[in-house]
Amino acid sequence: MREMRDREEWERQKQEERQKEDEEWRTKEKQISDEQIQRLKNEIEGMIKENKRTKEKQEQVEDLETRLKEERNIKEDQQKTFEEILKLLEEQHEDELKRRQVEWREEYEREKEEMKKKICSETDDSKQASAYRKLETEYSKWSWKLRRAMMETENKLHNQIENETIHEIEETDLQGELKKTSEEVKKSMSEFFEKDKDKDILIQWKITFEIKMKDVEGNIVRETKRKLNEILQQRDLKRMIDVQRTHHENTYFEKSKELALKCKNKAIDKETLRKEFDVFWEQWMKKIISDTPPIRDIDIMRDVREILSNVYKSPLVDHKKERRDLFCVPTYSEYVWLKRVSGLKGMITNVYKSAVEKFGYSLSKEDENQITSLITNVDQQTETMIQSFNISKMGYNINFIQQLTGYIKRIVTEHEEEPVKYVFKDEFFMDLVYSIFKRANKKITDQHRLFMEANDPVIYVEKKREEYYSIFQKYCNGATSATIFGEIICQNLKEPIEQSVYKKTARDLTDEMRSNCESLNGNRSNLEKHILKSLAEEDAFGM
Numbered sequence: 001m002r003e004m005r006d007r008e009e010w011e012r013q014k015q016e017e018r019q020k021e022d023e024e025w026r027t028k029e030k031q032i033s034d035e036q037i038q039r040l041k042n043e044i045e046g047m048i049k050e051n052k053r054t055k056e057k058q059e060q061v062e063d064l065e066t067r068l069k070e071e072r073n074i075k076e077d078q079q080k081t082f083e084e085i086l087k088l089l090e091e092q093h094e095d096e097l098k099r100r101q102v103e104w105r106e107e108y109e110r111e112k113e114e115m116k117k118k119i120c121s122e123t124d125d126s127k128q129a130s131a132y133r134k135l136e137t138e139y140s141k142w143s144w145k146l147r148r149a150m151m152e153t154e155n156k157l158h159n160q161i162e163n164e165t166i167h168e169i170e171e172t173d174l175q176g177e178l179k180k181t182s183e184e185v186k187k188s189m190s191e192f193f194e195k196d197k198d199k200d201i202l203i204q205w206k207i208t209f210e211i212k213m214k215d216v217e218g219n220i221v222r223e224t225k226r227k228l229n230e231i232l233q234q235r236d237l238k239r240m241i242d243v244q245r246t247h248h249e250n251t252y253f254e255k256s257k258e259l260a261l262k263c264k265n266k267a268i269d270k271e272t273l274r275k276e277f278d279v280f281w282e283q284w285m286k287k288i289i290s291d292t293p294p295i296r297d298i299d300i301m302r303d304v305r306e307i308l309s310n311v312y313k314s315p316l317v318d319h320k321k322e323r324r325d326l327f328c329v330p331t332y333s334e335y336v337w338l339k340r341v342s343g344l345k346g347m348i349t350n351v352y353k354s355a356v357e358k359f360g361y362s363l364s365k366e367d368e369n370q371i372t373s374l375i376t377n378v379d380q381q382t383e384t385m386i387q388s389f390n391i392s393k394m395g396y397n398i399n400f401i402q403q404l405t406g407y408i409k410r411i412v413t414e415h416e417e418e419p420v421k422y423v424f425k426d427e428f429f430m431d432l433v434y435s436i437f438k439r440a441n442k443k444i445t446d447q448h449r450l451f452m453e454a455n456d457p458v459i460y461v462e463k464k465r466e467e468y469y470s471i472f473q474k475y476c477n478g479a480t481s482a483t484i485f486g487e488i489i490c491q492n493l494k495e496p497i498e499q500s501v502y503k504k505t506a507r508d509l510t511d512e513m514r515s516n517c518e519s520l521n522g523n524r525s526n527l528e529k530h531i532l533k534s535l536a537e538e539d540a541f542g543m
Contacts, residue, residue, distance in 0.1 A: 131198040132205070138192055139209060142185045143216045149181035150174070150220045154228065161231050169228040174221045182217060189213065223388075230394055251284075277472050281465065289458055298448055300441045301434075303398045307405055308430055323434035327379075332371045333363045335431070336422035367421065369532055374415050375432065376531055378408055382436050383443075391447035392454070400444075405433055 153174065160166045193199060193206045326332075363371075382404050389400050409429060416423045453459045461468075 127198070128201055131201040134196075134198070135192075135202060135205060135209065138189075139212070142189060142213060145185055146178065146181060146213075146217055146220055149178055150224050153177040154224050157228055158231060161228065161235055164235070167232070169225050169232065171221050171225055174224055178217065178221065185213065227388065227390075230390065233394070273473070273476060274469075277469055281468075285458070285461065288461060298396050298445065300401070300437055300444055303401045304405075304433060304437045307398075307401055308433060324431050325438065326375055326428075326431050326435040327439075331363065332368060332428070335371075335425055335428035336363065336367075337425060339421055339423055363422070370415075370420060373532055374411070375435075378411055378432065379436060379439065381411070382408065382440065386440055386444060391444060392450040395451045396444060396448040401437070404436075408433055408436065 157166065157169065189210065193202055196202060385404060385407065386400070391400070412424060412429055412432070453463070
């Protein structure tokens with residue numbers, strides 16, 4: 001029985017072991033199966049992804065091919081359009097070239113005809129130049145006749161202004177005074193153009209010079225009106241100053257008489273008398289100084305810089321740069337540009353001029369002399385204008401600088417319009433203005449100082465200190481007021497009489513110079529020739 005049980009037990013264990021092995025085998029198979037399934041799954045997923053990537057790449061390739069095709073079409077369209085435009089431009093260029101060839105041919109023929117006319121007329125040029133110089137000489141005489149007549153009228157009216165018989169000047173009054181002389185000049189002009197041997201040549205300039213004479217007459221009338229109105233203003237200013245002076249003098253005479261009476265009763269010596277006067281004088285001067293507004297000082301070059309800054313506001317013009325003195329420069333080449341010429345011939349000439357300017361250009365001796373003559377003429381004319389401003393009597397005004405600057409600009413522009421080969425840079429005008437005013441600075445300042453001395457009550461009274469002391473002494477010595485005032489009146493009449501004699505002498509001397517001085521009795525060209533000759537003799541070109 002026992003063996004049976006053992007056997008059953010053994011079989012049972014065996015069976016359990018087999019079951020266990022079967023379970024392990026099944027578990028292992030399942031594990032292997034799961035791994036295979038997972039591997040297959042991963043492989044399938046990889047294949048799906050790879051397939052997706054392949055599809056995306058295929059789509060990208062297709063898209064790229066589409067874009068390339070579109071770009072190729074655009075490029076082809078652009079190329080086609082470009083070829084059409086190029087063809088159109090070539091056709092236009094051919095048309096333009098043909099048109100220009102026709103224009104150039106016409107221009108060439110026109111200039112050839114002008115050259116022929118010029119060659120044919122060369123024999124007449126000398127006659128025309130001679131006739132024009134003769135006309136300029138007559139023009140100088142006509143304009144001087146008008147100026148002299150107006151100078152006499154100006155002097156007459158000046159005296160009437162001084163005597164306070166007139167209080168206003170109108171252009172119609174001056175034109176009436178000048179009417180007789182104007183008619184004589186017109187008659188002389190008419191006879192010259194009608195009877196001169198070169199009348200056939202002169203007739204071409206008749207209207208031009210008639211207009212110039214009208215302009216001269218108008219300018220003379222306007223300038224004289226300006227000067228006489230300034231004299232009227234000066235008279236009013238002088239009257240106001242005289243009232244102030246009279247007040248000071250009356251005060252002085254009263255105080256002086258009182259002090260003299262005190263000193264006379266004391267019977268003091270000269271030294272004590274002088275001390276008494278000095279104390280009185282110092283007190284009186286303090287009173288005048290406190291009652292008198294000062295006359296301002298002037299700075300000519302500052303005003304010049306201000307006006308030029310207003311004329312040239314361009315940033316290309318450096319106003320801080322130190323200006324050069326044109327009276328001392330060795331050459332004017334750096335101040336000019338060559339003039340441009342129009343036409344076919346001008347195109348070639350302008351190319352040459354541009355090259356010359358790029359590498360530097362030297363003025364000829366003739367050009368240098370022309371510019372020197374221009375500068376000398378401007379210097380002389382501005383000096384004359386400064387004298388006409390009468391600064392010593394009217395005082396300085398910045399408008400004088402404005403007027404002179406405008407005049408210089410006009411003369412420079414007129415020179416450029418003449419048959420010269422160059423035009424001036426802005427620096428020439430600026431340096432010319434600085435050079436002119438640098439020379440005139442002292443003269444203007446000195447004249448303004450004279451105005452200050454004549455019109456500043458403090459300076460005026462201080463200059464008359466010794467005269468007033470003399471009056472004080474005479475009061476102390478018992479002289480009457482009538483005697484003292486008689487001496488003062490005689491002294492005050494001396495200067496007006498001298499001025500009248502000086503003006504008459506100046507007019508007579510001017511007539512004498514124009515009649516007998518070779519350089520002044522002709523036209524402007526004659527004067528310039530003598531100026532250049534004088535400069536050459538003095539070696540004053542600065543070359």
